[in-house]
Amino acid sequence: xxxxxxxxNNKVSCVSLTVKDKTVNILEADSRYFDDLSSFLSSADGVKxxxxxxxxxxxxxxxxxxxxxxxxxxxxxxxxxxxxxASSFSDVSDKTxxxxxxxxxxxxxxxxxxxxxxxxxxxxxSVVSCYEDDEVYTVTSAxxxxxxxxxxxxxxxxxxxxxxxxxxxxxxxxxLINCSxxxxxxxxxxxxxxxNQFGSLAFMMNGDYSDSIGDIIxxxxxxxxxxxxxxxxxxxxxSSDLEPFLLxxxxxxxxxxxxxxxxxxxxVVDSKMLSASAGNVETVKSNPxxxxxxxxxxxxxxxxxxxx
Numbered sequence: 001x002x003x004x005x006x007x008x009n010n011k012v013s014c015v016s017l018t019v020k021d022k023t024v025n026i027l028e029a030d031s032r033y034f035d036d037l038s039s040f041l042s043s044a045d046g047v048k049x050x051x052x053x054x055x056x057x058x059x060x061x062x063x064x065x066x067x068x069x070x071x072x073x074x075x076x077x078x079x080x081x082x083x084x085x086a087s088s089f090s091d092v093s094d095k096t097x098x099x100x101x102x103x104x105x106x107x108x109x110x111x112x113x114x115x116x117x118x119x120x121x122x123x124x125x126s127v128v129s130c131y132e133d134d135e136v137y138t139v140t141s142a143x144x145x146x147x148x149x150x151x152x153x154x155x156x157x158x159x160x161x162x163x164x165x166x167x168x169x170x171x172x173x174x175x176l177i178n179c180s181x182x183x184x185x186x187x188x189x190x191x192x193x194x195x196n197q198f199g200s201l202a203f204m205m206n207g208d209y210s211d212s213i214g215d216i217i218x219x220x221x222x223x224x225x226x227x228x229x230x231x232x233x234x235x236x237x238x239s240s241d242l243e244p245f246l247l248x249x250x251x252x253x254x255x256x257x258x259x260x261x262x263x264x265x266x267x268v269v270d271s272k273m274l275s276a277s278a279g280n281v282e283t284v285k286s287n288p289x290x291x292x293x294x295x296x297x298x299x300x301x302x303x304x305x306x307x308x
Contacts (some may be wrong), residue, residue, distance in 0.1 A: 001027065002066040002164070004264035007052060009074025009190060010037045013257070014054050015264035016065075022273050024265045026252035031260070041148040047155035065161045068267040069152055071144055072169045073190030076120065078143040079128070079170060079202035080110040081224055083136050107143040118146035126169050129199035131225060138224045140200045142168045165267055169193070170202045177273065178247045181269065183221070188239035188259055192217065198225040231292020241259065247274050 006013040013031040014142060017024060032053065040046035055062045071077040083108060091103065103144040118124060123143045149166060156163040170193050175221035177184050183196030187209055194201040194217065201224070203217060214231070221230040239259035246262065248269065253261055 002264075003062065004068040004069060004070055005051075005268050006070045006260055006263055007037065007041070007071040010034050011056060011074075012037065013260045015256070015260055017264055017268060018260070019265070019269055019273075022248055024248055024250045024261075024269065026250060026256050026261045026264075029260055030266075031257070033072070034200070036047050041076070041145075041151060044077040044151045044154040044158065048159060051159060051161070056156045059159050059161070061190045063162070065162075066268075067156060067161045068164055068264070069166045069279060070172065070263050072165075072263065073188065075161040075203060077168055078116050078146055079140060079221070080111055080113045080143070081138065081199075081201050083138050083224070084111075086132065086135055086137055086283045089137055108113045108139070108143075111139075111141065112115060112143060113132060116143055120147065120305045122146035124149050126171070127169070128168070129174055129204075131198040138199060140202060141200075141257045142170065144168070167267045169263050170200055172263045173214065174200050175269065175271060176247055176262055177242070177245050179245075180276045182233050182235055183227065184245055185217075185234050185236045186239055186242070187236070194221060194234070196221070196225060196227065198227070 001016055001018055004017070005013045006015065009279045011031055011033050013029060015026040015029040018027065019025070020188055022074070032041060034050070037050075040050045051062070052059060084197055088107065089104060090100075093099070094225070104127070105125050108127065110121060112125070124144070126142045126144075128140045128142050130140075144166075152166060153163060153252055155161075169188065169191065173186060173193050174195055177186070177195045179195045179197055183194060184193070186208050187192045190205055192205055192213075201217065201220060203213075218230045218234070225232065235245070239262075241256070242262050243250065243253055248265070250261065250265070
């Protein structure tokens with residue numbers, strides 16, 4: 001069994017699940033609120049206290065399962081979609097995959113959202129999706145405070161918990177939403193996400209979605225991706241009604257919070273079991289004849305945390 005701890009706006013949800021025979025089984029899910037979640041994440045002791053609360057003090061039982069963390073809106077998470085010349089992603093000085101990886105992640109850091117470093121001294125970046133053409137790469141990357149990541153890792157190690165991964169909401173949606181027919185716009189609390197066959201866009205929202213915001217989003221989609229009439233070619237859905245758009249069947253989805261269940265499943269499900277129709281799981285090339293996504297450096301990049 002896997003347990004995914006989902007961090008939101010002063011809200012923590014715990015989802016227990018299994019994945020078997022290409023089916024996601026949601027076993028249990030509950031949520032609790034914290035007055036100031038950031039204060040818990042700002043120290044390893046705070047994370048330990050949070051974990052003890054999530055597991056009702058029974059950390060010994062939790063140690064028998066795989067533990068994942070996922071960040072959502074309001075938890076210190078940020079996104080940015082940006083472009084760079086294709087030549088900047090390849091250099092003759094790269095001798096190993098690690099060299100390429102570090103250079104590409106440094107490009108993510110160079111494109112960190114404005115104001116993020118005013119709030120957090122250091123951050124960790126991750127590639128969520130990437131679209132390649134002959135001249136330009138379009139990347140959506142996620143950013144989290146390095147302090148939070150390090151404290152989670154330290155707390156789990158101290159408590160004897162097996163930490164298998166740390167991820168984010170958009171990576172989960174990109175992995176599990178079927179966008180082979182048309183792009184899907186998902187409205188979640190504090191966040192609007194667009195997933196299409198080329199990649200993704202994420203928009204943090206302080207208020208409600210409106211037509212004027214929609215105009216901005218659809219214009220950005222057509223700027224970054226080879227999609228015309230994006231509004232007409234989009235399906236809009238609430239994060240509570242995702243089931244018809246999922247690549248895998250779920251058991252227990254109707255009994256528990258749909259958004260939390262899908263986020264949790266995205267952390268646990270192996271991309272290899274998903275249909276190739278989820279083109280945004282890895283890098284998509286505009287010209288497939290020049291190489292598949294499985295050969296792309298971007299497509300192989302680690303997420304926010306990788307078990308060593």
